Amino acid sequence: MDPGRLTYMANQIARNLAAQGAAAVEATCQHLRDFWDPRMKAAILGGSRAGLDPIARAAVERLV
Amino acid sequence: MNAIGGGTASGRPVKAVQVGGPLGAYIPPSQFDLPFDYDAYAAADALIGHGGIVVFDDSADMGAMARFAFQFCAAESCGKCTPCRIGSTRGVKLVDRIRGGGKPRPTRSKRCPRCTTPARPRSRAEDLQLLEDLCETMQLGSLCALGGFTPYPVRSALKHWPEDFER
């Protein structure tokens, strides 16, 4: 898994869901849960979270 | 006609009048007592049409006038319905054939098994029957008055001046 690509994709999802306000983090997390391959989830959990936007980062943290 | 219209332009005797336009019936002098109203005209197989009257002197060839009716119909036909589209053209040819004394039809080698035609010349009686059948087909089968009224001049000419169809 290319961590940069995964970060990019997570941020993209978060940006599309950002307008949901308070629900955005959970919606982003649920999206990763539903649609990401286990390897992708493992990679983003194990990788650096430096490039993640706040919503995406919170969603990844909730994914654990 | 004589009192108001001053007779024929040539001064010769009147042979026929056509009332109602080029598709109106030809009326012989013997019927000149016909009252000028719709019902009386309809009863006499004629029509008022646009009300115009054309007077023909005794030099008129009523067989040629019947032919002209088909020709007029063919020239004006829109082509939408078959009786008028094809019938008018066939009518011109048929009047020619009758007036020409009938001719043997050329035969064709290829024939549809369901539409074969015996290769023999037509008698005058047969051709006159065909003309009457064509008139019926056009009158009843045409979509509008062009094809539907063409039989009026044809039938009236044949009825009152059959001699003009012989030559």
Added chain:
Amino acid sequence: MVVHTQTPRLEKLRRGVMELYISDHPLDCLTCAANNDCELQDTAAEVGLRDVRYGYDGANHLGAAIDTSNPYFDFDPSKCIACSRCVRACDEVQGTLALTIDGRGFASMVSAGQTGDDFLSSECVSCGACVQACPTATLQEKAVKEIGKPERAVVTTCAYCGVGCTFRAEMRGEQLVRMVPWKDGKANRGHSCVKGRFAWGYANHRDRILTPMIRESIDQPWREVSWDEALGFTAGRLGAIKAQHGARALGGITSSRCTNEETFLVQKLVRAGFGSNNVDTCARVCHSPTGYGLSKTFGTSAGTQDFDSVMHADVILVIGANPTDGHPVFASRMKRRLRQGAKLIVIDPRRIDLVRSPHIAAAHHLPLQPGTNVAVLTAMAHVIVTEGLADEAFIRERCDWDEYQDWARFVAEERHSPETLEAVTRVPAHDLREAARLYATGGNGAIYYGLGVTEHSQGSSTVMAIANLAMATGNIGRPGVGVNPLRGQNNVQGACDMGSFPHELSGYRHISGSAKPARCSNRTGASRSIPNPACASPTCSTPRSMASFRAIYIQGEDILQSDPNTHHVAAGLKAMDCVIVHDLFLNETANYAHVFLPGSTFLEKDGTFTNAERRIQLVRKVMEPANGYADWEVTQALANAMGLGWNYTHPSEIMDEIARLTPSFAGVSHARLEAEGSLQWPVNEAHPDGSPIMHVDGFVRGKGKFVVTDYVPTDEKTGPRFPLLLTTGRILSQYNVGAQTRRTANTVWHPEDLLEIHPPMPRTGASRMVTGCA
């Protein structure tokens, strides 16, 4: 009143008319292609015509030249009886108005286009409606002339687009003579397009591969082998890879061109045989946003209406679709409704044919900047909410009111006004406002959309924005309204329904969800030890993740051509140890394959397709598979080579299994389809006769859900490195990657792909909108 249709007078009249017809008709019945299949001939016999007393020496049209310009049918004016049926078919059924009666009186002749045009150079779209309507051999299929009159017919379903037309495949011996649209087909109602009607020649094309082939590595030449050897080789390789790299190294791609039964078997093979969820389908890149968006908002991953519904629409909104090219048979229905007076709104960067064509003119065309769908739809929502045009009673009754209010507050913000967003969308605010008012207040509003919506980075958001609009205006749950995705391939809907996604089993049951996974796993043998979604489609994986795949089974899709980022796909395929291509032709993807398994055409197998209106229709075998086996038999043989012990003897048994496992298919069986013609899912206890229109009494998910959708600009911007903004479009005569249509005479209309370049726009200087058609 009593109407008599048979009287001696009428019989004589009919005979008189027939006599006139035949007096201008060639008497070559015995050598005519329509002999014994000719209404003129039949009628002449029926009325008892025995003699054409006019003779045959009069004026006629027998010398008129035959127009052979169309590759599929000839026009022989000498046989024409000027009945105008063809003209009316072109006008009223197809809606192209290409034909007319030229001249008048005896000279009346059917003419395509302007004087001097022939059929090919005219506006004729070769739909075949005129050929079907012709009572004589005037308009006659070339194939009937060449092969002869058909002897038998089998009713089946077209394998081109998502409309799902029903055809009579008319056969002579084992040879297909022609495909004639079936009048009782509920999707097409007796109409057809050039592809389904005529472009079936690929089925017997010499390029078809009929013998299995294998090779050790992709730099070696192919070696033709027996089926046994090919399957043994494949099973051996797959087994070895699984042993060495684990089940997750194996995956499969189902085909949206194959039947539901075949698709189901491929995903079952992947889940039960390979032991992974690595299954995907082309719908990943076309309509997965439809599944996602409509599932979130309404609760069902499919369109809401049947095609008949369009005849009740008052306002038709077409966004990101080009129906006259992509879904021509449905477009003809739509055009008929538009000619009856329904209003049309087109949201598309291009001036598609619907915007202005004979007797059709869009009330509004919003030529948006590509990629700004969400902005346009949000601006429309802004108008509807701020101008008080929303259907509050419907929303209160049918939707979640709190969610609606959140959404309404969001779209009402000034930043979503058409005036503010004009800078982004380039749609004049006034036009957009007028269009929004028309959709909200013009009566029944129906939205139709296609890949211009879904194949964008905000595809899912756009689908939800569309659903929001429909709910806000109460345009859901009855004929004439709804949200209608125009599906691309014949069985895209079915492929999605059959569990072709890593995260979903058949019927959209999430793999980890509570939707009866146990029931599923027992029956399919798919292990519950793999509850997580995986991803097989190369397009949703990074190159490295592709590298973790070692083997892939690809049925009926040329991913190297159809998936985006060709270099990426090629690199992924090249890195694999076993690529199995199961297809009709040696396609581009096969360049990277180790195994080629010959596929069968839709004419060679039984099964079902599901069209864009969720209509499940039978595909019937009209000839034996040239390659020996239908695709489902090949998949089964592969499964058995891997030791799975399947024993389906007919696709109907596979459908029975699907029905047992899939709640929305519970009432579907081949026997019922045979008896009833077609069924629209869901077919179950709640909807025993299927569901032509969905969400009638309430949304499937309960309350309709308004989802806030914000416009997010795409990352794919023009700049020095990528100066052109490219988008794709549809072409009437060609289909998908061209595997089928390029192997037919359809190439006469479209021999090569073209880039259309937008003319310069002086105001903005934006001159670089380019459309590639494929």
